[in-house]
Amino acid sequence: MGTPRGDRLAGEAPKWSGMLNRLSQVLTECATGKVSGVIRIAGEPGGTVHLADGAVVAIDTPGAPGPEVLLLRSGRVPEPGWAAAFTAAAASGEVGAELVRRELIGAGELEALLRMALADAMFVLAAGELAEYEVDNTPGDCVLPLEPAIGPSWLLAETSRRLAVLASLPTPVEHDRDRWASARGAGPAGLALGSGQETILALANGRRTARDMAFALGRGVYAVTLQLAQMHADGLLVPGARRVVPAQPSDSGHRQAGQDKAQDAVKSADVTAGEQVPPLPRRRRGGTAQPRRGRPAGGPMDRAALLRLLRPGAAGTDEDSM
């Protein structure tokens, strides 16, 4: 899949190289300085790189599932087992060792998973945007540090390789922008057995990006992105609404830009004279709540119990407003 490594138009820098170069610079400086602490990256998705003596120990980012999500969501480690190990390791802080001791996962497998999570996190950082960063020499909290920690060169090389592979796909997929829906007629019949395509189709509701599906499945973002690209090429998936994210000059600039589209909608909602505007729904004492949009009443909640809970004087609002 994709073009051979290093195959690129002469003299043309890939578009991701700017971000990767910046990351490379920061990580190399920290490695030289043997920094023990964190690099806080503000951006999209942004994140925190944990360092010990200049080597990378862990990366937390909203852009990729961390080791805990990878273990739990995939079902590799059951929730009660994790909770017990986490509690038992409270004093020592060594959750990984406790998981291995309880035979919930092998030491080798855990190390491989932690490396994979690191590579995935570095990939989403490098594919994203950086507004600013700061280096803090105070070590941060890290639930599952990779031991021994790894120097940045392998991480950066692997990240560069992954970005090149994705850029060379015939139908490129942006892991944090493109949302996916199942194509009409994409049913179980045409799917490859054991490939996980059914679970992806079940998640493809037009709202989820590759990143979102990775979190839901407990898999890596890069791996899910490749699979989505293939399923799209095979006609199993169609793109939904793209995620619109403002550029990252600064935080205040970011908020400003993000509001523009919404402000237009707000302006267009100006109430003209005589237009009937439905009032905010109000609960009438003794009345029953009307389900909105014809949804079936009830469902798993006991609606009557909820209404009792919300009556003034129960546990509800302090005062009747307006």
Added chain:
Amino acid sequence: MIEDALLALLGALRDRVVGITDTALASRDGLIITSDTADIDPDNLAALAAASLGLAQRMSAEAGKGTLREATTRGSGGCVAVYAVGTSALLVVVGDEGLDLGRLHRESRPTVEAIEVVLKRGQSGLGGAGMAAS
């Protein structure tokens, strides 16, 4: 029109902050105004959000912690945050494990303010009609 504006604001928030999976706007007494949800029942979500916001406000007052900023519920699979919108409405935001709550709390502020503006405009249009009816 109002609903379009509200849905646009909810959609923009979900775009802006990675990890948000669903959002909803409800009245303070637990009835849904509009929602941007997938598999979550908006009516149940609205009722529970109103209850939890009310409880959280009383808790904050009881513990002497000032004005409530948000009511947050964390689970193993993600979180739910509820924000008051003025005195008559509330915003619910549901997110997965990757949602950065600190960032959400910052990013939701402008959305809450914008929603308030839209709702107020809607209600000022209502004033005449309501008085005429009674």
